[in-house]
Amino acid sequence: MTEEVKRYNIRMAGIGGQGVVTASHIVSNGVVISGGFSSLVPFFGSEKRNAPVESYVRISNQTIYEIGEIIFPNVLLIFHPSVITLGKSYTMPFYTGLKQNGIILINSKKPIPFTRDEQRELDEKEARIYYLPATEMANELAKTDLATNMAMCGAISGIFGLPDPASLAASVKDRFVGKGIVVSGGTAALDSAIEKKFAKKQKLLEANQKVMDASIQYAIDQGWSEAEKPAKATA
Amino acid sequence: MANVVGSSVCRTAEDEGKPADWVPGGEKQTVVDPMKMFHELPREMQFITGSEAARESMRRANIDIAIAYPITPQSESMQQAGYLYDEGFIKEYYRAEEEIGTFSAISGASRAGVRSLTATSGPGLMRGMEAISSWPGARTPIIMLNMCRVINTPLAIQPDNIEMSFMLNTGILMLHAENQQDFYDYPLAAIMASEQVDVTLPAVVSVDGFFCTHARGPVKVTPAEYKLPPRDGWRSAVPAMDNENPPARISRDAPIQKSNFISYHMHASWQQEVFAAVERSAKYFRDYLGGLVEVINPGADDFIIASGCAVSQAREAVRQEGEQGRTVGLVKVKTIRPFPVEEILDAVKDAKRILIPEFNQAGWLHKEVCSVLYGRCDAVIKDGPRVFGGMTMPTEMILEWLAEFRKEVK
Numbered sequence: 309m310t311e312e313v314k315r316y317n318i319r320m321a322g323i324g325g326q327g328v329v330t331a332s333h334i335v336s337n338g339v340v341i342s343g344g345f346s347s348l349v350p351f352f353g354s355e356k357r358n359a360p361v362e363s364y365v366r367i368s369n370q371t372i373y374e375i376g377e378i379i380f381p382n383v384l385l386i387f388h389p390s391v392i393t394l395g396k397s398y399t400m401p402f403y404t405g406l407k408q409n410g411i412i413l414i415n416s417k418k419p420i421p422f423t424r425d426e427q428r429e430l431d432e433k434e435a436r437i438y439y440l441p442a443t444e445m446a447n448e449l450a451k452t453d454l455a456t457n458m459a460m461c462g463a464i465s466g467i468f469g470l471p472d473p474a475s476l477a478a479s480v481k482d483r484f485v486g487k488g489i490v491v492s493g494g495t496a497a498l499d500s501a502i503e504k505k506f507a508k509k510q511k512l513l514e515a516n517q518k519v520m521d522a523s524i525q526y527a528i529d530q531g532w533s534e535a536e537k538p539a540k541a542t543a
Numbered sequence: 544m545a546n547v548v549g550s551s552v553c554r555t556a557e558d559e560g561k562p563a564d565w566v567p568g569g570e571k572q573t574v575v576d577p578m579k580m581f582h583e584l585p586r587e588m589q590f591i592t593g594s595e596a597a598r599e600s601m602r603r604a605n606i607d608i609a610i611a612y613p614i615t616p617q618s619e620s621m622q623q624a625g626y627l628y629d630e631g632f633i634k635e636y637y638r639a640e641e642e643i644g645t646f647s648a649i650s651g652a653s654r655a656g657v658r659s660l661t662a663t664s665g666p667g668l669m670r671g672m673e674a675i676s677s678w679p680g681a682r683t684p685i686i687m688l689n690m691c692r693v694i695n696t697p698l699a700i701q702p703d704n705i706e707m708s709f710m711l712n713t714g715i716l717m718l719h720a721e722n723q724q725d726f727y728d729y730p731l732a733a734i735m736a737s738e739q740v741d742v743t744l745p746a747v748v749s750v751d752g753f754f755c756t757h758a759r760g761p762v763k764v765t766p767a768e769y770k771l772p773p774r775d776g777w778r779s780a781v782p783a784m785d786n787e788n789p790p791a792r793i794s795r796d797a798p799i800q801k802s803n804f805i806s807y808h809m810h811a812s813w814q815q816e817v818f819a820a821v822e823r824s825a826k827y828f829r830d831y832l833g834g835l836v837e838v839i840n841p842g843a844d845d846f847i848i849a850s851g852c853a854v855s856q857a858r859e860a861v862r863q864e865g866e867q868g869r870t871v872g873l874v875k876v877k878t879i880r881p882f883p884v885e886e887i888l889d890a891v892k893d894a895k896r897i898l899i900p901e902f903n904q905a906g907w908l909h910k911e912v913c914s915v916l917y918g919r920c921d922a923v924i925k926d927g928p929r930v931f932g933g934m935t936m937p938t939e940m941i942l943e944w945l946a947e948f949r950k951e952v953k
Contacts, residue, residue, distance in 0.1 A: 336759060340590045349758040373858035375722065375754040376935025 316367040316468055317378045319405075320460075321397050322387025325357040327457035330483065331387075332363035334461050338471030338479035345372045351398065360396045367470050382407040385460055386414040387442075393420065401426055409434045411532075413463055415456060417441035438463075438532055445522050450515035462520035466527025468534050473524055480516055485509055559629070567631025569605065572770040577735045580771065581728070581831050586763035593755035596727040596762045597662075597688055598623035601633065604686070604734055605770045607657035608635040612645045614667040615700045616752040617690045621662050633660075642671030650674060653683035653745075656776020656783025658734065661685065664752060665692035665706045672709060678745040679714030679817045682781040684737040684774070685745040686730055690752045691851075693933050695904070701933020702752030704851055707879065708907035714817040716746035716824055717879040719850040723760035726750045729877075731771060732831035742824045743780035744817070751852040751902055754935065780820070825881040835883035836874050838890045843872030845945060846894040846922070848887065848912055850876040853900045853936060860941040871945065876908070884915050894922040896948050900941055901929045923952045 318335075322328035329350040339346035344367065351362045364378040384406060391397045392414070399405070403412065403426075412430075414420065416439050422430065430437065442459035446452060458480070465476045527533065556565050575584065580603070591599070597620040601609075609628070611621040628636035639645035645661055652659040663671065668689060678685055693699040694706050710717055718733055720726040726748070733746035750756065776783030828835055839861060847857040854875045864871045874890045876883060891897055897916075899909040909926045916924065928944045930936045 333759070337590065340761075345761075347758055347760050349754060351753075373855045373862065374938060375751075375758060375760075375852050375855045379935065379937040380939055 314369045317381045318365040318383040319378050319381040320363045320385040321391045324359040326387045328361045329363050331457035332365045334479045336365050338476040339367050341478050342471045342475035380405045382410040384412045389416045412437045415442040449518040455519045458516045458519040459523040462523030463527045466524040467532045569632045574772050575769040584765040593723045593726045594619040596723040599764050600727045600730045603770050606633045606660045608652045609633050609660040610649045611662050612639045614664045616756045617662045617664040642667045646671035646674035653685045658774040659685050662688035664690045665694040676713045682743045686734045687747045689749040690756050692752045699933050703933045705903035708905050718748045720750040721854040723762045727762050736824045736827035740778050835878045836886040839873040840870050843870045844895045846872040846891050846897045848874045848899050856936045859938045897922045897924045904931045
């Protein structure tokens with residue numbers, strides 16, 4: 309009996325400087341660490357702050373063949389409300405191509421007032437819209453809004469269980485500390501210069517971890533977890 | 544004064560700030576038989592971008608010289624080549640001033656008998672086309688990595704592989720990589736095939752830009768301590784030459800420079816030999832790549848023929864059709880030159896419908912396939928679907944075309 313194909317095609321949209329591309333690398337790498345399959349493609353124009361950024365991540369428990377941007381996602385991650393309210397996006401309206409009954413996770417502490425047409429189309433698609441106060445979480449727990457992307461990554465883990473929290477944490481370490489470096493601050497062999505830098509990175513990792521943990525818990529508390537209701541998705 | 548130690552012409556390891564006892568990485572590697580490298584050595588899986596896959600390929604390719612001029616999306620791979628130069632896996636490396644210079648210089652390097660690598664993308668390729676189209680006739684084995692990019696207006700940096708159509712009739716060996724894995728494997732195979740004495744031709748490995756170069760995928764690599772055998776410049780159809788004292792002119796010389804029947808005759812036989820050499824390379828690619836094509840679901844009524852990224856999209860379409868209980872065949876064309884005529888004919892001999900998805904406006908693969916199958920196959924061949932300007936082809940598009948096709952051709 310072959311295992312049922314689980315497939316999540318995620319389109320992430322945000323604005324330059326938020327770490328959208330970083331988030332996609334972290335999620336994708338985390339899935340691979342956990343033994344799953346993943347691929348990602350970033351898409352951006354000139355690299356500058358506040359310019360639209362998209363990144364596409366495919367996640368599966370089976371081999372992934374496709375490449376390139378995801379035209380018909382079943383998951384959308386909106387990293388900033390202005391993607392919707394100011395149209396800071398390569399994809400307009402932001403839900404274009406969303407599969408029926410897809411999930412939209414929006415970084416906003418309160419619901420966004422959609423236009424009548426937008427609301428109608430979202431209703432027709434039976435889109436499930438979740439609001440995550442990611443920036444607030446980042447500010448509160450990591451003391452910087454730069455950790456917003458960590459909250460978004462955590463929510464992916466909370467909702468899909470892929471990557472699992474441990475693999476996600478390992479992926480974040482990979483990204484910020486680099487492969488092969490064991491995280492143990494007290495190692496005597498490190499000279500003082502490296503130690504200083506290391507301590508900083510260790511602090512960064514801890515702050516990121518706090519945000520991810522909180523976000524994973526938030527997703528579970530809100531009842532967003534797909535673990536009990538695996539959505540069978542096609543490309 | 545050329546070749547003075549410390550001059551920009553011939554820099555030593557010391558000039559580059561290396562310690563006196565520095566040993567280049569390449570000298571620590573062991574030469575291995577190509578067939579052993581391609582088929583027998585153990586492989587480790589890495590989750591890397593296409594640019595990094597190109598780097599790992601170059602690391603094992605025993606390259607003597609690399610010359611390139613940056614252009615998106617090629618730049619990242621050649622930046623990686625810079626690291627290889629620093630580590631001593633590429634012996635010489637410099638950035639040329641623009642593409643005509645790049646491709647002229649790399650031709651001279653190859654003519655001198657060393658393994659020569661360059662890389663470019665769409666518009667850069669088009670700028671250097673004059674020099675590139677002179678490579679095959681000069682019988683210069685060169686490996687060029689081509690990260691496909693839009694060349695037509697409106698300007699874009701996204702992958703659209705129309706530029707490949709401009710190389711079809713040059714006499715260059717052409718491979719089309721589907722993914723990061725191919726972009727690791729194909730350059731190594733292309734180098735060995737291009738340097739065979741009965742081939743002696745340049746080879747271009749194209750890959751669809753960002754979707755492979757800037758995206759991560761699983762790549763199985765052989766141990767880095769093994770490298771390909773070096774190029775033997777004397778073992779080629781046109782022997783290597785001392786560029787400072789060339790034994791003959793490459794152009795048609797004075798008495799026959801003017802057009803007359805002798806010059807036409809010479810040109811014809813020379814060109815016929817170039818294109819015959821392209822065909823002779825097929826046997827090497829069959830060995831190195833395990834075939835010029837990959838066929839999935841042979842004997843199916845419906846077939847998709849594709850190359851590059853379109854193959855990946857087609858694989859997913861085949862999988863989804865399979866879930867619905869419908870068998871769809873797929874031919875992945877690995878080598879565009881030599882074109883796998885007999886392999887394609889054999890694969891689709893019982894097919895009723897053939898779809899050819901492409902990432903370009905011209906439909907060059909469709910034209911190639913039609914020219915091969917005309918009069919030799921009963922299938923109806925559909926000229927599409929196609930996406931332009933660097934857009935990804937959604938799998939849904941292939942599925943829709945298949946559904947329509949079944950209605951049209953019973």
